[in-house]
Amino acid sequence: MEAKPNRLIREKSPYLLQHAHNPVDWYPWGEEALNRARDEDKPVFLSVGYSTCHWCHVMAHESFVDPEIAAILNRWFISIKVDREERPDIDQFYMAATQAMTGSGGWPMSVFLFPDGKPFYAGTYFPPKSMYGRPGFADLLTAIHEAWSSRRSDLANVAARLTRELSRKGEGEQRGKVAAAVQDTLFNGLRNDFDPEFGGFGSAPKFPRSVEFSFLLNYWQTTGEPSARDMVLHTLRRMYRGGVYDHIGGGFHRYATDRVWRVPHFEKMLYDQALLVNSYLDACLISGDRLFAEAAADTCRYVLRDLTDAGGGFYSAEDADSEDPSNPGVSREGAYYLWTEKEIFSLLPEKDARIFNFCYGVAAGGNAPEDPHGEFRGKNILYRSRDDGEAADRFNLSTAEISRVLQTSCRLLFDARSGRKKPHLDDKILVCWNGLMIGALARAGIILGQPQWIEAAEKSAGFIRTRLYAEENGTLFRRCRLEERGLAGQLGDYAFLAAGLLNLHQVTQNRIWLQWAAELTESQIRLFHDEGKGGFYDGVEDRTLPFRIKGDYDGAEPAANSVAAMNLLTLGELLGRDDWRRLGEGNNRGVRRHD
Structure with missing residues (x-):
């Protein structure tokens, strides 16, 4: 018999909806959950994943549908589910914490927090019982509860040290252009890692x-x-x-x-x-x-x-x-x-x-x-x-x-x-990834002689402008699903979409795409630029997070700061905006370094 739906039933994210009938008393991310944790003096269990993640499914089927594990979570914790694709700012912040604590990361990401959002313990997938060299999830929950009850000051010290370190890395430092010697170092590192037989x-x-x-x-x-x-x-x-x-x-x-x-x-x-x-x-x-x-x-x-x-x-x-x-x-x-x-x-x-x-x-x-x-x-x-x-x-x-x-x-x-x-x-439609696909289709259409692909790129751009762009203030919504739009656009949404529009303009020579890319860049500077130290914050202001991060890490997707810098250089040349060209040239300044 399917469990009574929890709060996630009101969400639009396919990932959150996959957990809407768990016996776990899930909350979406927000002040309601954090305030309840504060009022009831409980730690927060934060679970981050996405709807097509295999190991997220495994942990859900093993643990989050288990009545005994759900009872432990509901008794001792306030549990929050986050779709990393909807809230990359939350994902990036707590992934940095997870990597700092464990040396690795991945999804599902499992993080334990104080009610103010500061993390004190983190991991990824946990089996229900100890296996694969990982502690069992039920045993881990019991151990976290005991530590919260009897050694909270130790947990607070861990959270304080970790948050200071993450904040230091998030503040950025003065940097100039990437020197040729740095590029040589990167090349040599890749050459040393290269598999000459099978590639990669x-x-x-x-x-x-x-x-x-x-x-x-x-x-x-x-x-x-x-x-x-x-x-x-x-x-x-x-x-x-x-x-x-x-x-x-x-x-x-x-x-x-x-x-x-x-x-x-x-x-x-x-x-x-x-x-x-x-x-x-x-x-x-x-x-x-x-x-x-x-x-x-x-x-x-x-x-x-x-x-x-x-x-x-x-x-x-x-x-x-x-x-x-x-x-x-x-x-x-x-x-x-x-x-x-x-x-x-x-x-x-x-x-x-x-x-x-x-x-x-x-x-x-x-x-x-x-x-x-x-x-x-x-x-x-x-x-x-x-x-x-x-x-x-x-x-x-x-x-x-x-x-x-x-x-x-x-x-x-x-x-x-x-x-x-x-x-x-x-089936959620994300602005950032649509921006990437718009640029790819425009380029493929012109190189491979497929004009219908350019038309598809223009149709996607038109969809986003109509459905996910607020003309009155030049801001983007991040996500659209089932006729409903929501979530504030992140840096990646502005940067990736602007890059896609610049590709579309290059292919079609239609200035409407160039003009919109410029509008998005104006908004991006207003919403995300760090006037003091340079660089762009990854997310909008959010008082539920301890601080904002400026990411420089190229992972599965390029770093939004890097794409933003390239957009500024391109727009600076096309529109004669020396201020944007200078901003693009100096954007490495203030982006956090990975030590």
Whole structure:
């Protein structure tokens, strides 16, 4: 029997709504929850995640639906749920705290706070009982309660020290332009981490690092160092051949759990698609290799087919988990994307099936090189194990015939897969990620000769202007879902949208997009600029947070401060605004450093 809905039932976030029937007495972030914690003298348990996060689902199913764990939370804590995609300012602040305390981070993020918002203990996923080298969540809650009751002064000291350190890093320090020596250091670090066999940086898990790709290509252009270019091209080729790419429907999964890019974490994020479209377009222009053009084009087609609202906005993500076609009602990671050898033979002509299986690594017993949780047993993750030339030699056919067979086979498998229950769609429309996609589509449309993609970019921009922009004061709302808009725009919303509009203006030469980018930049300066120390704060003023952060970290998305600086330089040149050009040149000043 489903539990009575809690406060989250009134929210719009798909992630919060996933928890609206938990027995946990959840609050959304806000003064109501913090005031209750203060009035009842209880610590706050803050859980941060997002709707397409696999391990968020795991912790929810293991702990947040468990009546005993819920009873502990409801008795001793005030529990708050936050969608990191709606409130990146909250996520960034407490992620910095989590990383400072544990040396790592991730989602779900689990943080314990004083009622004033200062953190004193943090972690990520906790199993219900001790396993995977992690403490059990129920035991942890008991230990936190005992410490709160008997050693609160110790917790207060931890919170005070941590907050001082975070504040110091958040204040920023005087910096000038990035020196060539710093760029050399960054390049050498990436070169040392590079995997020359399979591409990417470091060992498993491997993430698509679009910002690093951009840095390396810029480094190659300014220094002539060929290895900087070659690392990017090799990595992009290996990614496109790997299981991290959806060979049937297009688009890229979040990351690979293995060194060879074969086993993905199956969620698909809008920002990854936008950033990787740009990476593959760069590679296409540099190398002339049509493989890169195909990757960019297929990714654009995926977004326009599966992540596009009727009004023109772009949805946020598709889940990693989906219903297992062979076991209806049971959700497994990647189930929508997996195949058995038997299925392939049942859907394709026998010879075509043999060619397809040869080229895509399909095996009778499954092909996952690692499967720690038993999700892929007997199933196949499609990846290009052999190229068309190898298949032509094996089956005594021309490469053109092999290509035709594979294209036809992929279409047939796409039609069959479309009959499966699709992964959960996070259908909120975020301004920041739409800005990234607007820029990517505009650029792809002009480079690949697809004017309809430019039209789609303009339609998305028009959607945001109509639905998420307040003309009277030049401010953005961050999110739209189910006809309802909400949440104040963050720095990333202004910066990423302005960057997308500048791309759109460059492609269309329509000054309306340039003018709007300038309006957004005016508002961005008014709302986020630190007049004293320089740089831009990531979020608007919020008295529920201890202080505001100015981020400089390029992670899955580029740092909003960096994008804001580039926008200022571009607008300064286009509009003859020397003040903006100077502001862009000096924006590194005052952005926090990671020691």
